[in-house]
Amino acid sequence: MAKTKCRVVVRSEYCKGCNLCIAYCKKGVLAPSEGLNKAGYHYATPDDEKECTGCRVCVLVCPEVAIEVYGE
Amino acid sequence: MAKTKCRVVVRSEYCKGCNLCIAYCKKGVLAPSEGLNKAGYHYATPDDEKECTGCRVCVLVCPEVAIEVYGE
Amino acid sequence: MNKVFMSGNHAFAEAAIRAGCRSYFGYPITPQNELGEYMAEHLPKSGGVFVQSESETAAINMVIGAAAAGARVMTSSSSPGISLKQEGISFLAGFQLPAVIVNVMRGGPGLGNIAPAQGDYFQATRGGGHGDYRTPVFAPGSVQEVADLTRVAFDVADRYRTPVMILGDGMLGQMKEPVEFPDMLVDLPEKEWALRGRGEGASRYMASLILDVMEMERHNWELVRKYQAITKNETLYEGYMLDDAKIVAIAYGTTARIARAAIKRVRKEGVPAGLLRPITLWPFPKEPLQELARRIEDFVVFEMSTGQMVEDVLLSLEGRGRVAFHGRPGGVVPTPVEFSRILYREYQRQVKSEK
Amino acid sequence: MNKVFMSGNHAFAEAAIRAGCRSYFGYPITPQNELGEYMAEHLPKSGGVFVQSESETAAINMVIGAAAAGARVMTSSSSPGISLKQEGISFLAGFQLPAVIVNVMRGGPGLGNIAPAQGDYFQATRGGGHGDYRTPVFAPGSVQEVADLTRVAFDVADRYRTPVMILGDGMLGQMKEPVEFPDMLVDLPEKEWALRGRGEGASRYMASLILDVMEMERHNWELVRKYQAITKNETLYEGYMLDDAKIVAIAYGTTARIARAAIKRVRKEGVPAGLLRPITLWPFPKEPLQELARRIEDFVVFEMSTGQMVEDVLLSLEGRGRVAFHGRPGGVVPTPVEFSRILYREYQRQVKSEK
Amino acid sequence: MLVKILFAGSGGQGVLTMGNILGNAAMIEDFHTTYLPAYGAAVRGGTANCTICISDEEIASPVASVPDFVVALNHPSAASFSTRLEPGGQMLYNSDLVGELISRGDITMFPVPANDIAKGIGSERSANMVMLGAFIKLTNVLKVDSIYKSVEYMLGAKKKLVEITNRAVEEGYNGFPFGNGSL
Amino acid sequence: MLVKILFAGSGGQGVLTMGNILGNAAMIEDFHTTYLPAYGAAVRGGTANCTICISDEEIASPVASVPDFVVALNHPSAASFSTRLEPGGQMLYNSDLVGELISRGDITMFPVPANDIAKGIGSERSANMVMLGAFIKLTNVLKVDSIYKSVEYMLGAKKKLVEITNRAVEEGYNGFPFGNGSL
């Protein structure tokens, strides 16, 4: 299945730490940041070790258009 | 049937000559007046020769509460 | 002969159409129903839009939409209905959108009656809506002037991007007089600022919400500058027999007609009366009045109200002169004889005090 | 200690309840949401009625119903919502029904913003609704005064059977200050005229429709007489450091607080400034101002608007004195330093011109 | 010169049409003129009336609290408006529909059998125009020709209607007076 | 005397509660006092702040465009409001949540490890009250006793809560200063 490995990027300053992407990513790629962004939120951060399938569910649920998914 | 003869009285100054009572009296008791009342209407007038049954349909349809029906 | 014998209400509508107005949104109310009815008959024929809205509130908001899209647009109502439009008029002012609103006044407050009155002067000139704004207010005194001022109202609305009100009364709306209309305006210029879809250009938005207070303040002062320009350029009034006048009546619309007749009468009895008739109620012809106050001591304000324009007269005179007020509210139409008596009385007072 | 630390919005509500108001109808709008929320929490507890209406228009009409049935009743809103109530307020005036309407003003026109402003002065004092009527307008300057004047407002409303407006702004509504409330009013007298079913007596009706113009005119003049009585008996104002003043600031509500601080400041620099603070905006304290004008030449009007009350000042002064205006519209809250500068500048001008 | 005329009758009798035609005719003769329908009654039906002013100067108020002439098409309006006339004023009334009236010493009343005459020319609905014709003859306030023109202008394309209408005006005009005017 | 204090932090940190307690305490000491929450943002969440003025005279404006003190509970508010202080002004900040700040030469900044201390007394949610205690110690604007009374009055029946809250105030008060204030 996961032939191509994809990569997810969070525009951290736009993220409000709602955690929806984290909740809905089946692959557990995303997690809350330790630190805060300028607005004071624990933004979502991808764990590049985890397998991102490029399904873009995270993009679908993100209210802030803060996620970019890269793939082939 | 028509044991008791009833009598209908039109308060002519309140009548606006809409003719509804005339139209709905099955016994044809009522008819438009020749002359006009003060407001300028041909008011309804009973023909006492005709048999009024006291059914009060005329009262029911009169928008002006202009009709009185007398009986036993 | 180009004259037609027409009611004020119809003349409002016909003049609007000739001014290029192709959209009307309104809700029936006496004594101005014929205005909307004329629009219902004539607008669709000329490819225009007539919508009988579900309320006056809806109507004024449809007006906002049509104006935002660049149309010349009109709504009309009478006193209670105009009250319901106040929020929308404030929005038009905030958005800086042009529109013409006709108020054919009737007796008030509340449901009042459907007779002619001038009790909405404050509402019209002080902005019955919220916030710092003003609306130019035109007050025609004849059906002919209805035709003429309606054209002017559309032009002023577009030139300054502002809602404009025309203030008539039940008498003016209902009565017929001979009237000659200006030609049909064609090829109105496109409004650059109007919404029409961004197309290939930048997107536009219209908002009256300005959360930043400094920006909002700038916006408020920008509006003030606009109002100053309107005051400078668009103030209209008419003088009658003022040259040798020693007592001046001030009246607008229907009362001005009656005052004029009264002046003719009292002149015959040797009373040197004249008339200043404000044609714009806001901006009020303050300077002409001040000018008069240089040489005239006595002023009489006639209104079909308990006294509203009289405040503008007092504001204009700044303490000069003596101002008498005679008002007939509630739908009573005063007579020339009645006004004559007042003018005569006030003049006698003057003569006596001069002795 | 009977003081509590409370916001203006809550104080409006609490004071209303203590004035015997057991019914509130309103629609949310910032910056006065806490008023309705307080009512929602406290009224039902005391057997009262809280209804969040579907709109401000509905709210003011529910107020009409409750007032007609004899209840002490309140509604509140902020600028755009107050515009929507104008038709209803005109009806209240026509019906001669008592009710208290709170306007916690914000920036305008249109949606404006939710910052404090004083741009609805004209609307409040001139009647934003149609027809010849006036509403008494109270302008509290502190949370304590919110509590005190709310009580007065209910009393005036009942005494004269008139809608009464209390005009605050977003600052007054939102801020907390120590406040002491008057005791709870109990056993309010029955209102003889209220609708309660005819019972065994004659039926009553309330109508603002008066088709007969002569009767309508009588009604209008009857209202005028009432307004004259209110003017005579209910005008409120406060003077501050007026005795030796050579320049007088005129300001109400929030701006009056700031003006007072500015006066303290400039006094230290030798500027003999004082303050006249209208507490009722209508009736406006015309006589006290005229009184001052006998000995004082210079007046400065401060408003959080582009200039509305300044007209009442001019009307009161009738040409006497020199009136400067300094306004900050759009939600900007001016500072004491800013006002001081103006007072200082105007006083220098005076000194120079005297030389 | 300022003449104020009040036309009154019941809703369907064409009172407003008469007024309109007269006002329009006055305009044709370049007079100042106003027409004001009565809209005091909230609900239609019942009576209708309108006031026409004709003058060689501007007209102040289109209202006639005290008209110079009343033209009454039915009994209730004759009864009520006769009381409003100026002393010395004149009233024409449709004698076919107006019964006995209480007399006022100081006005003159002229009966016009308008329905009869209209029936005579085959158009009972034109009784109002008969009255108008009679009114013109009585008052001479306008030329009868102007009425004809006005009718033509206002009814326009409807040739037949114009013809019969003007015929009615003519009958009223030529036949007047129809009887004893003093009451 | 007129002191203007700005409390700022994120929505859930109890910034408005602090302000209320302080204002109420000032009232207990019979000072004039005002409290003004920031309601500029149309939508909740994110940051919250309020201004308290305390004075022995009437207070003109409850607004503090330039406060005398800032008490910042989190990083964004420390960063943004430090710029608003009067020259010579003082800022307390929750050093557990505030990272590195750009320094301003003309103000003094005092770190308070409020979360840590609050955790220490078993109630991390009381970090705000630790800050309040420290603030009172720093400024002496009111007696710390008045704060205790104010807490009691405002939290009323909830004995446990009153106790822990006042404990937090005490810790902040007694422990201050916690470190080097100059930045």
Add this chain to the structure above:
Amino acid sequence: MKLLNKWPSYYKKDVVTHYCPGCGHGIVHRIVAELLEEMDLGKRAVCVNPAGCAVLAYKYFDIDMIESAHGRGTAIATGVKRVKPELFVFTYQGDGDLSAIGTAETIHSANRGEHITVIFINNAVYGMTGGQMAPTTLLGQRTTTTLGGRNPKFDGYPLHITDMIAPLPGVIYAERTAINGPAGIQRTKKAIQAAFQVQVDGLGYSIVEVLSACPTNWKMTPEESFKWITEVMAKEYVPGVLTDKRGGPA
């Protein structure tokens, strides 16, 4: 011989109404007055009359009354009833009043289940202002603002507002009847009686929509009007009980 039809005691005698000949308002007025007496409600009744042809209803009903701004009847009724629940409160409204400008008030008073009764006179036209289109005007019907007949493309469709609110849980009873002859009049009286009883029993909101003639603006005789109601109007607005939750939720 004695008088068989007693004069309704809550109807003012010796007053000539301002209604046109054959107008439905007069008939409904009489029914309401009779019910106020028969149900012994007149003494504690407050009627809110509309802006519309019935604006002068207070001249006819001999009970406590209050006029409303156009469309706001149910808001006023809400105010009265909430502060004086012991009163019997009903509105009397036209179709323009209730279903155009008063739409929001109508729907929300119904949705709140206010304990009021609404008598809704649907004559498919704005009577008082001279015959403009109403929301209830039929397709193709000529009015002064739909000269070529109501055209759905521009003017929308006949609005069935009573049907819209009938399903609301707070609406306990809703019925549509027609004043189109003796039977319709009798049915109307029964319907209003049922609606009144809902309020008396403290159940909630009730409404009766009455199809009613406006001969003047329809340009018909009263008789023709009755016929038009039966043959045309009642086809669009079918009479019947629209909801009856007196026994509990539907």
Add this chain to the structure above:
Amino acid sequence: MKLLNKWPSYYKKDVVTHYCPGCGHGIVHRIVAELLEEMDLGKRAVCVNPAGCAVLAYKYFDIDMIESAHGRGTAIATGVKRVKPELFVFTYQGDGDLSAIGTAETIHSANRGEHITVIFINNAVYGMTGGQMAPTTLLGQRTTTTLGGRNPKFDGYPLHITDMIAPLPGVIYAERTAINGPAGIQRTKKAIQAAFQVQVDGLGYSIVEVLSACPTNWKMTPEESFKWITEVMAKEYVPGVLTDKRGGPA
């Protein structure tokens, strides 16, 4: 690697919204922006934004926009569309805006069958003003004006306004969806696409009601909010197509 999720070109980039974390408005905004691009409508679109949390939507959408007075969106849209029928006109409204103060405008624009599209964000609360009861608030739901939970006795019932207008002949398409997870979001996009297409095809009025989270005023996390939508809100307001007259009258 290339970017798989293209930025919707009618959505302004590099702007931080003012919405709270997890707010449904942001999600719906993105969907709408995507559709404006996919359906090639952005260039001729005019959006009417509400008074409500979406009052600043003009800062996010990169198309022509106009703000409305609270509740008047569809009246403004009517004005725009009637005078410029070539434009693509839609409103974006909250539940307070559309179903409280805007009730009359909602119902009558629908009944006139205006050729506009309405996006109706139902979050069962007044978001912008801080969480008061909305007409759509559920029974028992706590808000700042229903502290003990909405009580039908005083506060009325949850109003199903979309269901009320769906049967109107002018309403060509009405659907209710829920932003409660990826599937709901996708369904919402399809629904809005269908509604937009109705206007493109010149058929009439279309509306999509979107159940949408207000975590702030619900006092829940965004995740809990999604769950609450599914488990509570969608039980009262059942998602689905409420009317579909694209093939002709229902």
